[in-house]
Amino acid sequence: MSAKEYRTVSSAQGGLLTVSQVPGIAFGDRVEVRDSQGRKRNGQVIRSSSIEVLIQVFEGTDHLDLESTWVRFLDTPLEISLSPEILGRVFDGLGEPKDGRPPVVSRLHRGINANAFNPAARTYPKEFIQTGISTIDGLNSLVRGQKLPIFSASGLPHNRLAAQIVRQAKLPDEESHFSIVFAAMGVSYSDARFFQEEFASSGVLGNVVMFINMADDPPVERLTLPRMALTAAEYLAFDLDRHVLVVMTDMTHYAEALREVATAKGDVPARKGYPGYLYSDLTEIYERSGRIKDRHGSITLVPVLSMPSDDITHPIPDLTGYITEGQIVLSRELHNQGVYPPVHISPSLSRLMKDGIGKDFTREDHPHVSNQLYALYARALETRNLASIIGADELSARDQRYLEFADAFEKRFVAQGEDEDRSIVETLNLAWELLSLLPTTALTRVTETEMAKYHRHAGSELQQPEQKEPLA
Amino acid sequence: MTKKGIIKDINGPIVTIILPGVANGEQVKIGELGLYGEVISLQGSEALVQIYESTEMVRPGEPVEGLSHPLSVELGPGLMGGIFDGVQRPLEKMFLQAGDQIPRGLSPDSLDRESQWTFTPTESLEPNTQVSGGIQLGSVQETESVLHRILVPPDVSGELIEIAPQGDYSLDQTIAQVKTANGEIRRLKLFHRWPVRQPRPYQHRDHSSEPLITGQRILDTFFPLLKGGKGAVPGPFGAGKTMVQHQVARWSNADIVIYVGCGERGNELVDVLDSFPDLKDPYTGRSLMERTLLVANTSNMPVVAREASIYVGITIAEYYRDQGHDVVMLADSTSRWAEALREVSGRLGQMPVEEGYPAYLASRLSAFYERAGRVETHDCGKGSVSLIGAVSPPGGDFSEPVTSHTKEIIQTFWALSKELADARHYPAIDWVDSFSADVSTAAAWWHEQVDRNWEKRRGQALSMLARDAELSRIVNLVGPEALSSAQRWILEGAALIKEGVLQQSALDPVDTFSSPEKQFLLLDTLLTIYDQGADLIELGVPVQELSNLPILAKLRRCKEVYDSDQLDQLRAFREQAIKSFESIRSEYAQRGEQTS
16 A cells, blocks of 8 residues: 655644645545654544645644654555454554554454444344343343443442443343453543453453553544444454443543544534534444344443533533433432442433333333332432421321332342342342332332232232321 | 536535536535535535535545536335435335445435336326326325325426326336426426425415324323424433324324434334334224335434435425325434534534524524425315424523524424433423413314313313422422312322323333323313312312222223223223212211211
8 A cells, every 4th residue: 555655744733733735635544643753643634625634643743843744644544453353452542452462463454434324224122131230120121232321420330330230241041241342431540450350350351352542541542442442343243243242431531532622623612612513423433332134243332421520411421311222320329328339210211121121021020110110219209308308207107108118229129239140030029029018009000910919918908008007 | 418526625524626517505426436415605616515425535636526406305106114314315225235334325216216106197187288286197006005196296387298097107107298388398207306405385375273183192182283283392311202203103193104313313213113014003004104204314324414304304294295195294303403504504614603503593493394384285185294393402401592493483392301201200291391382273173073171171180280280399398288188189180190191101002092082081080080089078088088099090090901992991980980989978978967
């Protein structure tokens, strides 16, 4: 491949280089920049005209001078080399090895900006994944091919939760585990090490591809990194027929890098300084998950993002929520009470749950039980608010039961051990134990047949429930 | 004769070309790959083009070709049941041709040229008569449930020279010839093209007089939308916008449903594609897919095609309207369309006004919504396009530009609430924030078709819900003990309406669709019971005793026990419920006599 080299840099500022008198350079071309000392930097063409070319330099434009900087156009878009050897390896945001081992040698290169999947080629994700975590399996079930983010905030245990999902995720009655693609953007060394040790200790390291961009690596690489990771995931899923679980952390750092670059380019800001195309840009990442007709593999995406100042209406969680198929929201309040995992049930949701659970998938009562727990917990939280104003003693006997239910729900259902792997049947049975704290008349979302089968006090209470209760 | 030029500058989806003689709005084909785009502004011999596909690895100096026509759609048999992208490329055909991903530069015909359609000419139509746009030449049974009328295209008029006899024709064959005033012979086929940004002409506008029945109780009974009306469904993420749109697409009594997935999730369209063929239209008994068309610009497809997608959808909707059909078009979501406008305007360096949106957002929005309506067509009577746009306000804030502009334009507003969704109250349509400007028109229909008490009962339920909101605030401050028995019974009554009428499960096979008769019967039954209870409380019956009655739990479940064609059983149950309340009354009356 003949690469063209030029020394006609006419401006350098804010991470952007302008090169004049370079005809016919492709938009999106990969670029190598050499400074006066011969050190290399990477870049990409972000605007190309017959007069001049604008290049984004990943490592920034500091210490570059206009006279002695060489620019070489590689005549290729950003690509990644793919082979089964990538499993067990660690790469950076440009697909270069970061583990000190030699580069992956392969004939197969793929551009990291894939074309969109044809909706007519997709199949609807339906296979229930058991994560062993009650709040996810029971109330916000994950299915193969779904994109389900974790909305967290600084100081909350999202990494531990993500690691637990990676360890425990499997189809019920199936032992095959997922291949894992791990994409870390702007993470601290301790977070990166936490995940590496997690993967090593659970023995899945040989089944993981890691893409890591540390907090002190060039921010521009955070923009290419998830695309590298997803191209690798697509290869594993649709070329090698594997089920791939992609964990990305932290999407907030990604969006901040995008804002940084957009501002340098002079793009018109929309909300909070983020460019108007933040939504489109995020979908290019999230929409690469899914299932494809006649392909055995799948891509399930679990991005982690931290909500700036715990604000769920901030553009990053907000736009993510509009794209992903639900969200798992973590709560500082529960975390402070020592509940792990501190999953905040009310705003959490899985959109693909409805078709992946119930008879033939999990258990016939699952949809109604989930619905019922949600409704009761919402009611119980209202009661708790009331109790904080007028005092618990003033509540009616029925309301007191709601309070008991809320406490039991948080302490027994939401909370579980970091190594506790509950099967979906265990989760559902536990749910019925909690539902049985309330009289059958309070349960309007489950059917009478289900109550007869699973409610602890069905029959005895069905007729005149609260008459026998002692008054508080 | 095609115009040729070259590329000068590439800035993402916006490309500057040098192409003398090109017109604003013209389609161009650029680069070695042959990517399609649309000219958005001209300056001397230079033109700015927005490209519908990714421009990665396109170079300055590559060739450009002007196609001499604006962005148009193909209108003819073969649309129904199909799925097209934002510029009407047939996605299923592209999947067979090109595999999982949509490659660049591919542009198969939107409508299949191979298929044969049985054309039946209009009997009364003789050669040598004058015809003009909208005159029916004949018809094709497109699917079992859709009769496709073949019309003279709006821009053709003159003397009909020849019309084909009944028989099987492909789309490329001529079925009629018309000699225009200037002597030109126009060969008409089963399909024609129409530019998407130009509303199709009609005879004149007509009043909407009939509600669109969606089978969803909170929509039909509380916030009705008329056939030919404009509605919006705003809501934060997770509140169920898409579910509401899917339910309307499934169960509304329209002849044609056009579903535009504009910048939304791929899997949601797959859900429609997978589930609709097996679902039965409650009015015709035929598969829903036979009357449904999908326009899919999923969020990860290029943003410029997203801007075009809603125009493609509405043009197809107007085409079926012109044939005399009642069409429902759903646009999910208009916010993504507005964001596409913003993105392109940002790249053009236009001055942003609110939150980065260009100043023309409001006028574009209202011009788009104005394409909805009920019209008189040329010879088929009336047709309508009802337009329902989902809005995705950032952070659920309804004061943002897209929601607030939309609110000024539409007549029916189905506001979704995060609080209701969090409590799994679905559909999470907030009865306080929602409105319909057409209740009185709808009432005339309900009174004639269903029951004369409709408007009264609807008003009663809404005022009870308003009282409930007020009383709940008091309860939240000082506890339920502060309320009188009558007030506590209002809370019970409102809960009964919320659970028994307003909540409706899209997943429950019985509850998913409610006929107008069932909707009214449920509402009337629950309100009757409430009224009876209110009387009992006045007699001194403790509210606790009433709210613990098992019959109340049963009343809440009525909606999912009795199907829309089991109304007799529902009526029988209603009698039983009324009796059990009456027996309490007589019991208390007796007790009252004994004590006095």
